[in-house]
Amino acid sequence: MTDAAIDIRAGAFKPGTSDAEIEAAAARASQRRRRTVIFWRVAILVAFLGLWEIAARLAWIDPFFYAMPSAIAERLYEWTTEGTSEGPLWYHLYVTMEESVIGFVTGSVAGIIIGVALGRNRMAADIFSIYIKVINSIPRVVLAPIFIMILGLGLASKVALAFVMVFFVVFHNAFQGVREADRAMIANARILGASNWQLTRSVIVPSAMSWIFASLHVSFGFAIIGAIVGEFVGSRYGIGLLINIAKGSFDAAGMYAAIVIVMVVALGAEYLMTMVEDRLAKWRPQPLHETQ
Amino acid sequence: MAIEKNVPAIELINVSRRFLSPTGKSLTALRDFTMTVQRGEFVAVVGPTGCGKSTTLNLVTGLASPSAGEVRVMGAPVKGIDPRIGFVFQSDALFPWRTVIDNVMAGPLFRGKAKSEAMAAARDWLGRVGLSRFEQHYPHQLSGGMRKRVALAQTFINGPEILLMDEPFSALDVQTRVLMHEELLRLWSEAKASVVFVTHDLEEAIALADKVYVLTAGPATVKSVYTIDLPRPRVVADIRYEQSFIDYSRTIWADLKEEVETSYARAAA
Numbered sequence: 001m002t003d004a005a006i007d008i009r010a011g012a013f014k015p016g017t018s019d020a021e022i023e024a025a026a027a028r029a030s031q032r033r034r035r036t037v038i039f040w041r042v043a044i045l046v047a048f049l050g051l052w053e054i055a056a057r058l059a060w061i062d063p064f065f066y067a068m069p070s071a072i073a074e075r076l077y078e079w080t081t082e083g084t085s086e087g088p089l090w091y092h093l094y095v096t097m098e099e100s101v102i103g104f105v106t107g108s109v110a111g112i113i114i115g116v117a118l119g120r121n122r123m124a125a126d127i128f129s130i131y132i133k134v135i136n137s138i139p140r141v142v143l144a145p146i147f148i149m150i151l152g153l154g155l156a157s158k159v160a161l162a163f164v165m166v167f168f169v170v171f172h173n174a175f176q177g178v179r180e181a182d183r184a185m186i187a188n189a190r191i192l193g194a195s196n197w198q199l200t201r202s203v204i205v206p207s208a209m210s211w212i213f214a215s216l217h218v219s220f221g222f223a224i225i226g227a228i229v230g231e232f233v234g235s236r237y238g239i240g241l242l243i244n245i246a247k248g249s250f251d252a253a254g255m256y257a258a259i260v261i262v263m264v265v266a267l268g269a270e271y272l273m274t275m276v277e278d279r280l281a282k283w284r285p286q287p288l289h290e291t292q
Numbered sequence: 293m294a295i296e297k298n299v300p301a302i303e304l305i306n307v308s309r310r311f312l313s314p315t316g317k318s319l320t321a322l323r324d325f326t327m328t329v330q331r332g333e334f335v336a337v338v339g340p341t342g343c344g345k346s347t348t349l350n351l352v353t354g355l356a357s358p359s360a361g362e363v364r365v366m367g368a369p370v371k372g373i374d375p376r377i378g379f380v381f382q383s384d385a386l387f388p389w390r391t392v393i394d395n396v397m398a399g400p401l402f403r404g405k406a407k408s409e410a411m412a413a414a415r416d417w418l419g420r421v422g423l424s425r426f427e428q429h430y431p432h433q434l435s436g437g438m439r440k441r442v443a444l445a446q447t448f449i450n451g452p453e454i455l456l457m458d459e460p461f462s463a464l465d466v467q468t469r470v471l472m473h474e475e476l477l478r479l480w481s482e483a484k485a486s487v488v489f490v491t492h493d494l495e496e497a498i499a500l501a502d503k504v505y506v507l508t509a510g511p512a513t514v515k516s517v518y519t520i521d522l523p524r525p526r527v528v529a530d531i532r533y534e535q536s537f538i539d540y541s542r543t544i545w546a547d548l549k550e551e552v553e554t555s556y557a558r559a560a561a
Binding site for chain 1: 353355373375377378379381382383384385386387388389390391398399402403430431432433446447450
């Protein structure tokens, strides 16, 4: 995973050093570098959690507001083994995930389709761009109460909120990606015989794909935000509800525990997304390592 | 079809092409441009940088239409993109997310051929340009010269009767360029296509073409036409040392030089 060039200082090799020796040295250097990176990552995490714990125990900070890592871990353990006061944790997590995933999928599919369509049609883009700007200027969270009023306390209102969080990000990138598609490549495809639909499907969309993927990375996080904000405002289940209840009972550890759960899920989704992207983007050049 | 035999492949008759700049001013790229390309003829177009050479090609493809005058392909006015035309671009116009063979197959697939048929044809063409071993590579894994050969295979697989080339080899180094010239002449002599080859490299134009059109500094119009009477088949690497080549080169350069200087003076002003 180390993309940075491996720097082997000039003069480190005597003339006549064989390639195998240089490669072995480079492999060692790369491994050493990776170990250093991992060491510092872990060290910083441990130091942060340790300092937090000590600060809370010595009452430098008020554990009533800031909780402490051990209490958060205890709460997480309790939730996973015994369930929360509102029923099993897994059900809440499932509900939040369901809302986020449905919102994410529908939002990004709609964003891609409408982004590509408007990107391909300059007239429609000129007409609709003003409306998209206007709607985009609404801070998404203010829609939460409206959606809950219209769609009720259940799934639909959270999905709607997650949808609008995701849609605009994906839409903008898909639109931009289509606009940035190489003109020579488009002309080439047309002369080779591509119809309009073939052009869109096999040239425009693939070339916009790296733009679209860049937006998908951030937008799953946005979908989770949408779902949780919706749950804050009104719901019967979900991680947002747990945070709300923890807030109501001044349970700081509970709030942080819910945050940890959301973090883990978001990181897992990000990891999955990167894996899918790497598979799809195997045509892209890999950076070369530099020796010398 | 019998009548069509005598009709030139490409005719541009008193063509003008104007553009509107973003500020609303009109710029003339081509003015009273007349050119005729016979069947199977190799025509090179040379002119100073930015004079409107590429515009002539876009008019023939149908990607652009003339502001005045007429463009005819195989005797008929251009309406949309003609399937008998192939185009090799200056920049890299391959699809980077497709493997070499998928790139070459693109044309036949777009034109509705069956996948197996397209695959067989693509294999054949990759063999002809010497890239059979690189079928499954992606464009970024190839050198510039290899990518150009893929582009040639991608164009020739459609069996174009007219081949338009827009400074196709200008990004290559000198040695690779000579190899590509040989490759192109070989493919051209087999395919018997009519070629319009736009370049700013006069020696390249003389080495390849039957006729060289010299254009004026923009707005471009035809300044003079030279018929290159060098015997074929030509060996591009050696031809440049022959006396007749040097004579052509000197004569045409004297002509072209004025335009290049005009264009340079304008850019400096």
